[in-house]
Amino acid sequence: MSLSLSSKADIAVIDSGVGGLSVLAELRQVLPHSSIIYYADSANCPYGDKSREEIESLTMDVVKRVVAMGATIVVVACNTMTAVAIEKLRKRWSDIDFVGMEPAVKPALLSSKTGVVGVLATTATFGGELYQHTKDEYIEGKKVVEVAGKGLVEFVESGRHSTKECEELLAEYIKKMLVMGADKIVLGCTHYPFLTNQIERVIAKYEKCKGGELGVEIINPAGAVSRRVVQIVQKRGLLIDLPYMGEIYYFSSGTDKQREFVAQFLNNNL
Numbered sequence: 001m002s003l004s005l006s007s008k009a010d011i012a013v014i015d016s017g018v019g020g021l022s023v024l025a026e027l028r029q030v031l032p033h034s035s036i037i038y039y040a041d042s043a044n045c046p047y048g049d050k051s052r053e054e055i056e057s058l059t060m061d062v063v064k065r066v067v068a069m070g071a072t073i074v075v076v077a078c079n080t081m082t083a084v085a086i087e088k089l090r091k092r093w094s095d096i097d098f099v100g101m102e103p104a105v106k107p108a109l110l111s112s113k114t115g116v117v118g119v120l121a122t123t124a125t126f127g128g129e130l131y132q133h134t135k136d137e138y139i140e141g142k143k144v145v146e147v148a149g150k151g152l153v154e155f156v157e158s159g160r161h162s163t164k165e166c167e168e169l170l171a172e173y174i175k176k177m178l179v180m181g182a183d184k185i186v187l188g189c190t191h192y193p194f195l196t197n198q199i200e201r202v203i204a205k206y207e208k209c210k211g212g213e214l215g216v217e218i219i220n221p222a223g224a225v226s227r228r229v230v231q232i233v234q235k236r237g238l239l240i241d242l243p244y245m246g247e248i249y250y251f252s253s254g255t256d257k258q259r260e261f262v263a264q265f266l267n268n269n270l
């Protein structure tokens, strides 16, 4: 894959940091020939505990930048940005297609056998109207265990997500869901798919204690988001069928070290 610091592409993927790369990875599977801009607002990460006003204004700034680079489809690969700002973005840039993240609480509630679903997300995401409405619509007779994953984004952003400390913190969060009987765990933040192996280990340990498999499923909505992007790309007549891979143009608002980290993360995960 070639990396470059300046160029134009129709599709941009944005996030507060490296989390959106979990969405970019899915997108690359379905649109391998499209060039894509990736923008990480590393200088301001994490967003999750900031005020709504601050999240909104930071998101607007990021979108301004990628639109100036030529993006016409913006994938808001951050549940927090989506929860707070997506409606405003659509109003402000009516000629741009925005695809946001939505915690997969609907499919989780519809498919849960125990009737208990765990959602791991940021505080700002839980406060989002779309999330609340979706939950209210499908929750009847069921239960949602909401856990704010405080500290997890910081572990991923510093490349320390495979440490014992991170796994211990994660175990604390995931066990809160498992003890309540959750059989679906929704990843409501795009940084969390990078913690999937650790979450699986926590589940396996819990199952061992309980004496057998509990059929717990981890749900990542990135696949559904990618399929939506493909529909828009087709609608705009931008589907590319060339014998080579598209470029990834990555940007970070942070320090040189953070920019290097984004590049490294990109190379290791895509």
Ligand code: DGL
Pocket (backbone or CB within 6 Å): 015, 016, 017, 019, 020, 045, 046, 047, 048, 049, 077, 078, 079, 080, 081, 122, 125, 153, 188, 189, 190, 191
């Ligand atoms: N990737 C962002 C999300 O999906 C992380 C939020 C943050 O920066 O705290 O919510």
